[in-house]
Amino acid sequence: MNTTLIFLQQYWWFIISLLGGLLVFLLFVQGGQSLLFSFGKNEQEQRMLLNLTGRKWEFTFTTLVTFGGAFFASFPLFYSTSFGGAYWVWMLILLSFILQAVSYEFQSHKGNVLGNKVYRCFLVFNGFAAPILLGTAIGTFFNGASFVVDKGAILSASMPVISYWTTPWHGLEAVANPWNVALGLAVFFLARILGTLYFLQSVSEPSIMERCRRSLLPSTLLFLLFFLAFVVHILFATGLAVDPTNGTIYPEAYKYLHNLMALPAVALTFVVGVLCVLTGIIRTLISSTYIRGIWWTGIGTVLTVLALFLIAGYNHTAYYPSVVDMQSSLTISNSSSSLFTLKVMAWVSLIIPFVLGYIIYAWRSIDTTRMNADELKNEGHY
Amino acid sequence: MNETIDPSLIDWSRAQFALTAMYHWLFVPLTLGLGLIMALMETAYYVTEDLFWKRTVKFWMKLFGINFAIGVATGIILEFEFGTNWSNYSWFVGDIFGAPLAIEGILAFFMESTFVAVMYFGWNKVSKKFHLASTWLTTIGATLSAWWILVANAWMQYPVGMEFNPDTVRNEMNDFLAVAFSPVAVNKFIHTVLSGWVLGAAFVAGISFWFLLKKRETEFAVASLKIAAWFGLIASVLCAIAGDGSAYNVGRVQPMKLAAMEALYEGHTRQGLIALGVVNPDKEAYNDSTPPVLLKLEIPNMLSWLVGRDIQTFVPGIKDIIDGGYPTTNGLALSAAEKMKKGRIAIDALAHYREAVTEGDKERAQLNRNLLKENYPYFGYGYLNKPEELIPNVPLNFYAFRIMVGLGGYFILFFALVLVACYKNKWLSGKFLQWVGILTIPLAYIAGEAGWIVSEAGRQPWAIQDVLPNSAAISRLDVSSVQTTFFVFVVLFAVLLLAEIRIMLREIKKGPEGESH
Numbered sequence: 001m002n003t004t005l006i007f008l009q010q011y012w013w014f015i016i017s018l019l020g021g022l023l024v025f026l027l028f029v030q031g032g033q034s035l036l037f038s039f040g041k042n043e044q045e046q047r048m049l050l051n052l053t054g055r056k057w058e059f060t061f062t063t064l065v066t067f068g069g070a071f072f073a074s075f076p077l078f079y080s081t082s083f084g085g086a087y088w089v090w091m092l093i094l095l096s097f098i099l100q101a102v103s104y105e106f107q108s109h110k111g112n113v114l115g116n117k118v119y120r121c122f123l124v125f126n127g128f129a130a131p132i133l134l135g136t137a138i139g140t141f142f143n144g145a146s147f148v149v150d151k152g153a154i155l156s157a158s159m160p161v162i163s164y165w166t167t168p169w170h171g172l173e174a175v176a177n178p179w180n181v182a183l184g185l186a187v188f189f190l191a192r193i194l195g196t197l198y199f200l201q202s203v204s205e206p207s208i209m210e211r212c213r214r215s216l217l218p219s220t221l222l223f224l225l226f227f228l229a230f231v232v233h234i235l236f237a238t239g240l241a242v243d244p245t246n247g248t249i250y251p252e253a254y255k256y257l258h259n260l261m262a263l264p265a266v267a268l269t270f271v272v273g274v275l276c277v278l279t280g281i282i283r284t285l286i287s288s289t290y291i292r293g294i295w296w297t298g299i300g301t302v303l304t305v306l307a308l309f310l311i312a313g314y315n316h317t318a319y320y321p322s323v324v325d326m327q328s329s330l331t332i333s334n335s336s337s338s339l340f341t342l343k344v345m346a347w348v349s350l351i352i353p354f355v356l357g358y359i360i361y362a363w364r365s366i367d368t369t370r371m372n373a374d375e376l377k378n379e380g381h382y
Numbered sequence: 383m384n385e386t387i388d389p390s391l392i393d394w395s396r397a398q399f400a401l402t403a404m405y406h407w408l409f410v411p412l413t414l415g416l417g418l419i420m421a422l423m424e425t426a427y428y429v430t431e432d433l434f435w436k437r438t439v440k441f442w443m444k445l446f447g448i449n450f451a452i453g454v455a456t457g458i459i460l461e462f463e464f465g466t467n468w469s470n471y472s473w474f475v476g477d478i479f480g481a482p483l484a485i486e487g488i489l490a491f492f493m494e495s496t497f498v499a500v501m502y503f504g505w506n507k508v509s510k511k512f513h514l515a516s517t518w519l520t521t522i523g524a525t526l527s528a529w530w531i532l533v534a535n536a537w538m539q540y541p542v543g544m545e546f547n548p549d550t551v552r553n554e555m556n557d558f559l560a561v562a563f564s565p566v567a568v569n570k571f572i573h574t575v576l577s578g579w580v581l582g583a584a585f586v587a588g589i590s591f592w593f594l595l596k597k598r599e600t601e602f603a604v605a606s607l608k609i610a611a612w613f614g615l616i617a618s619v620l621c622a623i624a625g626d627g628s629a630y631n632v633g634r635v636q637p638m639k640l641a642a643m644e645a646l647y648e649g650h651t652r653q654g655l656i657a658l659g660v661v662n663p664d665k666e667a668y669n670d671s672t673p674p675v676l677l678k679l680e681i682p683n684m685l686s687w688l689v690g691r692d693i694q695t696f697v698p699g700i701k702d703i704i705d706g707g708y709p710t711t712n713g714l715a716l717s718a719a720e721k722m723k724k725g726r727i728a729i730d731a732l733a734h735y736r737e738a739v740t741e742g743d744k745e746r747a748q749l750n751r752n753l754l755k756e757n758y759p760y761f762g763y764g765y766l767n768k769p770e771e772l773i774p775n776v777p778l779n780f781y782a783f784r785i786m787v788g789l790g791g792y793f794i795l796f797f798a799l800v801l802v803a804c805y806k807n808k809w810l811s812g813k814f815l816q817w818v819g820i821l822t823i824p825l826a827y828i829a830g831e832a833g834w835i836v837s838e839a840g841r842q843p844w845a846i847q848d849v850l851p852n853s854a855a856i857s858r859l860d861v862s863s864v865q866t867t868f869f870v871f872v873v874l875f876a877v878l879l880l881a882e883i884r885i886m887l888r889e890i891k892k893g894p895e896g897e898s899h
Contacts, residue, residue, distance in 0.1 A: 055503050058454070058495035065458055066487030072465070073484035076476025076552075083462065084469020084857035091867055094462045095874075101455030102878055105448055111884035113877060151551040154474070154854075155733045157765050158386040161470045162551070164858040337477045338547070338554040348485050355492050362496045365512065366503045381447075381502045 006333070008342035010314065012074035013332045015349055017309030019067040020138070021302035024187060026060040027131050028294070029053045031195025033100070034127030034188075036120060039199065039211045046120065048371045050382045052202050053123075053195070054104045055366060059359070061101060073345055077149065077335035078320055081163040085147045086137070086171025093133045100126035108382040127195075128188065135187030137171075139180030141312045142234050142256070144321035146173060149328040166324045182230045189223035190301060193281060197294035200284065204370040213288070220281050235260075240318035242331045249318055249329050259311040266314065270307035276300025392852050394864040395467045398871065400838070402459045404831055405875050409453030411830050414528060414575055415582015415617075416446050417521035419609060421514075428514045438602055439517075441894035442586065447502060448885050452878055454495075459871075467864065471845050471855035478544050478555040479534055482562070486530035494523030528578070529571050536567035538846050539837070540635045546758050548735050548751060553849065566631050570837075573624035576617050577830050580793050583614025584826035587800055589890055591819030594810055599893050608804045615797035622790050626688065632840075633689025633697065636847060638772060639840035641700045642779040644685060645674045649699035649708070655684035658784070661777040668700050668773060675780075700776075704769045716760075718769035725764025728757035762844065765854045774842040782835040789829035796822055 032053040040046030072079040083090050099122040106112045107119035149163040167173050174180045196219065200212045239255025242248070252258065260267040280296030313319035318329035336342065369375050420442050427435035461483060465472050472479075500508060500516035508516070537543075543560030544553045555561060587610040593603040632640045640646075645661050646653070647668060659678030666672070683693040690697075698715065702708045706717030716724075731754035738747035766772065800819065803809035810816075841847060845855035 051503075055499050058499060061454065061458070062487065062491040062495040065461060065491055066484070068461055068465075069480065069484035069487040072461075072472065072476060073480030076473055076480050079465045079476060079480070080469040080473035083465025084467070084472065084859070087466050087857070087859055087863055090462055090466055094459060095870070097458060098455045098874070101458075102451050102881075105451035106878075106881055106885065109448070109885040109888065111881075111888040113881040113884060152733075152736065154470075154551050155729055155736075157729070157767075157854075159858070160765065160854040161387075161856060161858040162473055163469060168860065170859070170863060337480065338550070340558075341477050341481055341555045344555070344558045345481060345484060348481075348488060351488060355488060359492060359496050362500050362516070365508050366500055368507055379503060379506060 002339060005336075005339045005342070008339065008346055009332045009336045011346060011349075012070075012336065012342055013313045013319075014310070015352075016067070016071055016074060017306045017313070018302070019063065019070055020309050021305035023060070023063045023067050023134075024190070024305045025194065025298045025301045026056070026063050027134070027187065027191040028194030028198045028298070029057045029060045030100075030127045030130045031188075031191030031193065032127070032198055033123040033195070034192055035195055035199075035215070036124055036127070038215065039208050041207070044373060044376065045205065045208055047382065048203060048205060048208065048373075048376050049199065050104065050107070050120075050123075051376060051379075052199060052371055054382045056198075056363075057100060057104060059363075061097060064097065070345075074337055074342060075330070075332065075335045076337060077163070078330055081147050081149060081330065081335075082137075082145070082320065084161075084163065085165035086140075086145060086174070087165075088169070089133060089137055089171035089174060093130065093137070096126040096129040096133070099123075100130075104382055127191075131188040131191040132184040134184075136174050136180045136184035138187070138308075139177070139183035139230070140174050141309075141319055142183075142237065142239070142321075143174075143177050143179050144240075144323035144329075145171075146324050147322050147328060148325045149322075149330075163328075179230060179233045182226045182233070186223055186226035186230055189219050189226065190277075192219045193223055194294065194297060194301065197280060197284060197297055201291045201294050202367065202371055204372045213284070216281065216285060220285075240321045240326060240329050242316045242318055242329075242333070244316050244333070247331075247334060249326050249331070251326070255317060256311050259315045259317060262315050263311065266307050266310045269303050269310075273300045273303030273305075273307055277304060387853060387856060387858075388861050389853075391859065391861045391864065392856055394861055394868060395856055395859075396852060398467060398864060398868045399460075399463055401868065401871060401875070402456065402463060403838070404834065405871075405879075406453065406456040406460060407830055407834055408827060408879070409449050409456065410524075410528070411578035411581040411826075412449045412585055413446070413453050413524050414521075414578030415580065416442060416449070416585060417517075417524055417582070418579060419582055419586055419613060420446060421518045421521050422609060422613070423606075424514050424517045428510055434601070434605070437894050438605065441602070442606075443501065443517075444889055445589075445886060448882060448889065450498065452882055455878075456875075467857050467859070468845065468855050469857035471850060473552055474850055474855070475541075475544075475553050475846055477552055478537065478541075478561060481555065481558070482530040482534040482537075486527050490523050490527035490530060492523075493519055494527060497523065525575060528575055532571045532574055533562055533564075533567045535837075536564060536570045537561055538844075539570075539841060540564055540566040540631070541846050541849050546754070546761070548732055548754055549739070551732070566635060569624060569627040569631055573621060573628050574833075576621035576624055577833060579617035580614055580621055581826040581830055583610045583617060583797065584793070584822045586610035587614060587797075588820045588823035591816040592890065593893065595813065595816040595820070599895070602894050604804065604807070604810065607800060607810070611797050611801035611804050614793065615801055618790065618793040618797055622794065625787070625790060629688050630691070636841065637698050638700065638703050639774065639779070639836075640689065641698065641703060642774040642776050642840055643783040643836060644697075645776050645780045646685075646697065646699040647674050647701045649697045649702050651686060651694050651696045652683045653685040653695075653697040654680035654682045655688060656680050656784075659780075661780050663777075668704055668770065674776070700773055704772065718763070718766075718772055721760045721763040722766055722769070724757045724760035725762060725766070727764075728754050728761045729764040731757065759848065762846070762849045762851050762854070765851050766843070771843050771851075774840050779836055779840045782832040782839070786829050786832040786836060789825055789832070792825070793822075793829070 040049045103119040103122040107116045146166045151162050153162045154160050196212045235257045238251050238253045241252040277297050277300035280293035283290050284293035313332045318331050320330035322328040423439040497516040497519040542564050543557035545556050547554045590603040590606040593599045657679045659675040662676050686693045686695040698708050704718045706715045708715050731750045735750035843851045845852050
């Protein structure tokens, strides 16, 4: 097989994994939204919180769109199979993000038909639904989904669809697997931790800061419970491996554990990531003045999720296993774009550091002051 | 699971995509047009340091923000729907189509979303220069986004820069520049973005006229009107020129769409363009003798000149395209039946190629590969059952085209009149002009939507022109699932549109007096 193609497939899986990591980190916006009514006990406090997450929601939204676009461009068979099959999961995720996108602006205006409270409830809904559903969907990367891919179907004029779902639930059946749900809940509680840490850094209102500190420990314990359960499960799980010489897919006991051992850099990334996540949380818990935990935990989140994606796809692993037809399972080699397209996209990806650069610059330029009543009065948009 | 596609699944999937796309297009053009007008106004503030301009730009920025949010929200639905409802399409051409979407995210969406935050939260936090740059970059980001999504759309109208790979059973890109800078893409981008600028100008002009009608904020209204009039006049003239380019491209690469736009069944050289007319509801078949258009007012020779830049150009009608035999640059045109036959040969050749590869029969594989390549230009026709399926909805295209072109001409006159009025202040106080200005806002929206109807309904039955019909582009879903999401979107969109309009009207009524310096 063409070594350049193999390299580019690995490269693009890395980019997808990195975008996945950044997306989960940016779910701090959703985590913060889910805490809107818990941390904001009056109108002023809620508006402070809304103006804080409201400055960042578009980054999360855009990262989700880019994650989807990059997946489409680099691994179109996944896009075709998962989106067209797990219809209801993606539609629910979509619905929650549509509601989020309009709610920030609409909740701050009179005449919005539904009332401010309803739009704020939409934000809370997105705060719960997006991390849980996205986490559950990512869980299927390890636990599999009910689909069949048959490229020969394109030859049939009456039913030319090459991939289809085998259950009428169209993706909702993922919640029947407790390990998918465990990852969904782990992502949800991680998003709440990140949201809490973001508020701690960005707000100077004592009442909100106190609520942030109080809620951190329970969220951490619940996150650890679900995250560790999921990690232990996948380390002992049987994964699907692919024979690189002929593309045949076969089950392999302890596949993900083997991947970690075979890929020491990924294993190190995973360990460093988890340690960073815990460092941010622990330093915040033990010091009543420490407010920079978001950076430790945020960077740790990116590294941990990056490593999880990498062990799902690297080392000849089926990253999207089919539970009904093993040979339909998707690997980074059988689902990728062509060499030409991956090359074009690789050139485009060189611009990503520049994009990250201006995002960081712009982010810092509007985060110079911590939120309080005066700041809200002077700079509040929502 | 059914083993044949339910035709109503195709209809509902199309309906859902059309609903989303048309709804999305209610918000995008205002982002493009108003964004640029805001950037110009803020530039005036930066240069003159006159707080009047800051107050003015903040007012328009507030309306921009209300519109922007819902535009963003509806944009993501389209990206998802390519996968959820058109999964076969996503595989068959994802190698080409995915790239513009990804580039749109990386290059455009991040620019937009980063700097729109600075635009709203940075007035007192960043320098005036950085704020101005952020406003421009937000607009440039939105325009870049339009570029890439229109590249993707143009490729569906005119698929270039790709080759079918029988081993992967999909089309693969082999020339990125041909995709990104195809003449159809370039023209579509210019025409579409300019139509957004026209709408932005009509929006600013209409609201400014409302203030004049109410005798409020006169200085603000006149200053806004001057900018809108100049901007709108230039944009509407350029949009008409680009529209001519679009018609030329359609005639060249999508003759059936052009024929439907003109309700032209039997073509001729020195073919006239119908300025006005009524599609004959009694016409039942493409080859009956019933006249297709009643009460028509025609501009002689115009259509021939439009599509060939020569009045002797033969413009094929629907019957000509179905029956074939008319002259083209590549010889006599094939009939639809011949194309369908070649399409089936291509599909069979692909089947035989796959069998031969599995059996290790290299000679047979090569033979069928060559046969497939020879007939691939007609691959999509192999999925059609009868030639009539090639005919788009004629009345819809005919009327939508006339509405778009007619309103395009009206906008040129309107902005020219407003521009003159701006320098003859007495005219601006006339109630008639004020009401015309206000009522021009909905007309700009209607023109934009009509344009998209022509573009998309005229392409039918193709998802990708000549390559993949809708029936083969679909996801394998239950009809009831798509019906459910369709109605969820209908209700959601209706509520959000009502909310958007009410909020917008309330903010307009408040006027710029509430804006702090």
